[in-house]
Amino acid sequence: MTTGIAVRATTLADGRELLYFDDADTTLGPERAVDARTLDARPATATMRQDVLTGDWVSIAAARQHRVNLPPAELDPLAPQTPANPSEVPSRYDVAVFENRSPSFGPALAGDGARGDAPLADDAPRGLDDLAEFGFGRRRTSVGRCEVVCFSPDHAGSFGTQTTSRARTVIEAWAHRTEALSALPGIQQVFPFENRGEAIGVTLHHPHGQIYAYPYITPRTQRLLERIEASGLGAAFFDRLLEHELSDERVVLRGAHFTAYVPYAARWPLEVHLLPHRHVPDVAALDDAERDELAPLYLRVLRGLDALYDTPTPYIAAWHQAPVHAARDRVRLSLQLTSPRRGADRLKYLAGSEAAMGAWIGDVPPEQQAASIREAIERVGEIR
The missing domain is CATH 3.30.428.10 (HIT-like)
Incomplete structure (x- = not known):
């Protein structure tokens, strides 16, 4: 990478992938703390159902109901971990990207969705031709990936409040993740986005965006x-x-x-x-x-x-x-x-x-x- 932006990959306590993207002018060292939390198994991958009125697929992701809603700064789940705040990111960071704990689209694994060598789910999508077929009561596993992109370790802000150097790091993270997610089996489209403001429905004030990797081409x-x-x-x-x-x-x-x-x-x-x-x-x-x-x-x-x-x-x-x-x-x-x-x-x-x-x-x-x-x-x- 010619920009001077470093990428450091690790995993969280439940096996989810975490990547640190260090600014070109970072003041951070290369060391990163280990996530020592004890976490429950990942939720089962959601199921998507076909709407026969439009042909669209709707992911039913009940685990999203348990997301944190507008926590105080001292309990920010996207801030670096402290003894009083066992957040999702173990170390101080510039930009961090990790797999969502309650995703709308998740791993194509059987059972509880925990990582390992579990077989593919029987009802995983079988390609675009399969998803284009019509039928009442059709369903498939919501195979894909949802990632959180933290623009800063600070509790408040948005993309627009970042420095030019930090914005450039986020762009590098989007590019890196677009390429990596596009290479995953079954992924048909990758979508980086940012929701900003409570009027949009944001549940965390922390400056962040998301990336969805879909098993279909979006409507x-x-x-x-x-x-x-x-x-x-x-x-x-x-x-x-x-x-x-x-x-x-x-x-x-x-x-x-x-x-x-x-x-x-x-x-x-x-x-x-x-x-x-x-x-x-x-x-x-x-x-x-x-x-x-x-x-x-x-x-x-x-x-x-x-x-x-x-x-x-x-x-x-x-x-x-x-x-x-x-x-x-x-x-x-x-x-x-x-x-x-x-x-x-x-x-x-x-x-x-x-x-x-x-x-x-x-x-x-x-x-x-x-x-x-x-x-x-x-x-x-x-x-x-």
């Missing part, structure tokens, strides 16, 4: 593939999209390798998409120059959203990546950043038309959105 990506096919543009689809966005007043920030813009048909009161100028299917395919630019550019976008009002803006930051085994020459990496915030003290709630019918009504003209966000980003200034 959103399937619909994108249908639109690319219908356009007749094939591999030129995203080049045409970028050309269209660059010609409009909705661009909010442009670099040598990326452009951020409010999309033409924005659904949310605040919505920004970020698109690389070169075709890359996922974060792992970005070269060092692109990753180096992405860190400060993305920070400016996020800090610009926070500069719109006196309090931090809630959002979902979703990194849409190409499927692992299909359409990699057609689907380009893109960030889709959305927020329900439509005013200093007002949120957009998905009501009947959006939630029930998927028929969206935008509250703010995209051109007006873009002007406000552009002005806020200018107030933030350059980030080094």
Whole structure:
């Protein structure tokens, strides 16, 4: 790795994988403490059921009901362990990534899901053709992986509050994990994301994101593939999209390798998409120059959203990546950043038309959105 960012792999007490990513300018040494906790066996891998009305697969992950909800700082499960706080990360760290203890998608093992040489579950997905079939009462094991990405050892913050060096480390972690998870058997798509703010449903204030590795191509990506096919543009689809966005007043920030813009048909009161100028299917395919630019550019976008009002803006930051085994020459990496915030003290709630019918009504003209966000980003200034 030419960046100077070091990766150190270990395991937690129950066998889950943990990786430390050390900043290029880290002050940490190479030693890491051992996780000496006594933990229960991992929960059984969830089961997913097919919705015959849409063909979508829904993972029923009951273990998620036991997640910690907004704990005080002294009991933060993502902070480094202390004698009084037996958290998930044994050592002080810069960035840490580990397997979720209560995942929506988990190991394809029989029994209680504990690690070992247990056989594959009988109802594990048998590929995309199997999942595309139709039938009442169809179910499969929710085979996949869910990881937590801790952006900092600090209790409070978000990606946007990190330094440029730390942001670059997180980008390296996303790339590393995208490549590693894509190589796992049965994985069809990898999705890094960050949920920020209680208005989004966040249950931990600690600055963190997640990565899901799915056993199917997600419904959103399937619909994108249908639109690319219908356009007749094939591999030129995203080049045409970028050309269209660059010609409009909705661009909010442009670099040598990326452009951020409010999309033409924005659904949310605040919505920004970020698109690389070169075709890359996922974060792992970005070269060092692109990753180096992405860190400060993305920070400016996020800090610009926070500069719109006196309090931090809630959002979902979703990194849409190409499927692992299909359409990699057609689907380009893109960030889709959305927020329900439509005013200093007002949120957009998905009501009947959006939630029930998927028929969206935008509250703010995209051109007006873009002007406000552009002005806020200018107030933030350059980030080094």
